Amino acid sequence: MHSFIPPARFFPYLTWNEVQAMPDKENVVIIQPVGAIEQHGPHLPLIVDAAIAVGVLGKALESLDADIPAYALPTLYYGKSNEHWHFPGTITLSTETLTATIMEVGESIYRAGFRKFVLMNAHGGQPQVMQMAARDLHVKYSDFLVFPLFVWRVPNITKDLLTPKEATQGMHAGDAETSIMLAILPELVQLDKAVAEYPPEQTESSLISWEGKLPVSWVTRDISKSGVIGDATTASQEKGSRILESVANGWVQVIRDIYAFQLPQPS
Numbered sequence: 001m002h003s004f005i006p007p008a009r010f011f012p013y014l015t016w017n018e019v020q021a022m023p024d025k026e027n028v029v030i031i032q033p034v035g036a037i038e039q040h041g042p043h044l045p046l047i048v049d050a051a052i053a054v055g056v057l058g059k060a061l062e063s064l065d066a067d068i069p070a071y072a073l074p075t076l077y078y079g080k081s082n083e084h085w086h087f088p089g090t091i092t093l094s095t096e097t098l099t100a101t102i103m104e105v106g107e108s109i110y111r112a113g114f115r116k117f118v119l120m121n122a123h124g125g126q127p128q129v130m131q132m133a134a135r136d137l138h139v140k141y142s143d144f145l146v147f148p149l150f151v152w153r154v155p156n157i158t159k160d161l162l163t164p165k166e167a168t169q170g171m172h173a174g175d176a177e178t179s180i181m182l183a184i185l186p187e188l189v190q191l192d193k194a195v196a197e198y199p200p201e202q203t204e205s206s207l208i209s210w211e212g213k214l215p216v217s218w219v220t221r222d223i224s225k226s227g228v229i230g231d232a233t234t235a236s237q238e239k240g241s242r243i244l245e246s247v248a249n250g251w252v253q254v255i256r257d258i259y260a261f262q263l264p265q266p267s
């Protein structure tokens with residue numbers, strides 16, 4: 001049941017007595033991987049975002065210092081994916097359901113005595129939900145530290161391995177996601193079906209972009225027929241292994257930092 005997570009780091013394998021007796025519980029890092037079940041073009045399976053979250057976390061936990069207590073919760077496979085729902089196979093929770101789920105998992109973790117809770121989200125359509133739930137949990141429990149993090153934001157070399165166009169416009173099921181899937185679940189990647197499809201360019205002078213500082217809200221079918229937004233044809237397993245290693249190392253650093261992190265003492 002633990003998939004890529006080292007069994008000794010998989011929270012549901014503990015007994016309640018072990019949870020109760022755990023030392024230094026306020027600094028133990030509890031990590032909730034959050035994915036999505038949504039279309040990722042003709043060449044990738046629906047599970048991509050969940051697979052990336054658990055694949056990266058598993059690799060990070062394998063090399064994390066043994067004396068840093070950190071545990072993975074079961075992956076939350078469903079996310080908020082309604083921007084993809086015109087493509088069959090996509091399964092989406094509403095904003096309200098996903099928010100409530102994160103809040104209720106977080107409250108259960110808090111009630112068990114933990115004070116550091118990480119949302120490790122791999123789906124680009126829901127960082128805002130993570131941020132708002134994290135803030136609400138901290139407002140409700142002032143000594144609860146909740147970290148709403150995006151898998152790809154940790155220090156890593158991915159952008160250096162992509163073309164400049166892919167680095168800025170590859171948003172979904174492109175080179176990075178296809179390559180890392182070739183490293184995590186290669187048997188599920190149908191590279192012969194990979195395509196390149198970029199969104200229509202905006203005029204140079206327009207301040208509005210599909211993503212970025214001044215965006216417009218879109219659904220995938222507005223800007224892509226295949227479901228791919230980017231170039232999947234340049235993906236390779238070699239690149240994917242380097243990306244996986246690098247993002248996982250970034251997560252090792254982040255988990256160490258979270259373990260050490262403290263709120264300023266009220267004066």
Ligand SMILES: [Zn+2]
Pocket residue numbers: 040048049122123124172173177
């Ligand atoms: Zn994705």
